[in-house]
Amino acid sequence: MVTEVANVVTQNVDYRAQWVSKSVPIQMFTVTYQDGSDNESYFVNQMYDVAEGTMTPHYVGTPKREGYTFAGWSPQVADVVTRDVEYIAQWQKEPVKPVEENREESSVESLPLTGTPHNSAVS
Secondary structure (H helix, E strand, O other), rough: OOOOOOOOOOOHHHHHHHOOOOOOOEEEEEEEEEEEOOOOOOOOOOEEEEEEEEEOOOOOOOOOOOOOOOOEEOOOOOOEOOOOOEEEEEEOOOOOOOOOOOOOOOOOOOOOOOOOOOOOOOO
């Protein structure tokens, strides 16, 4: 029951506040993990829709790319989601190992000499 508040109080009256729940829309953001390559796909992008203020979801798995070592994300992954963000994988090229020659002594079999040596008399 709602009671109007009187302009002039002529008797004891109890007034009690009544509250109405006001819903505040939850701000949602997208967190994306990408492989950082325009030409090839080294892993499938991972996308998460999360509410503002929640912990940033982690990349599931280990980013891999042949010939490279994963060096982290750019920008650095935030602890809490505050906006839409794309984390791009950073790669460090692995050094190319030189191919070593097989230096084992090869045994070459000498073939018998045939014919006549130059400047020799034929008898």
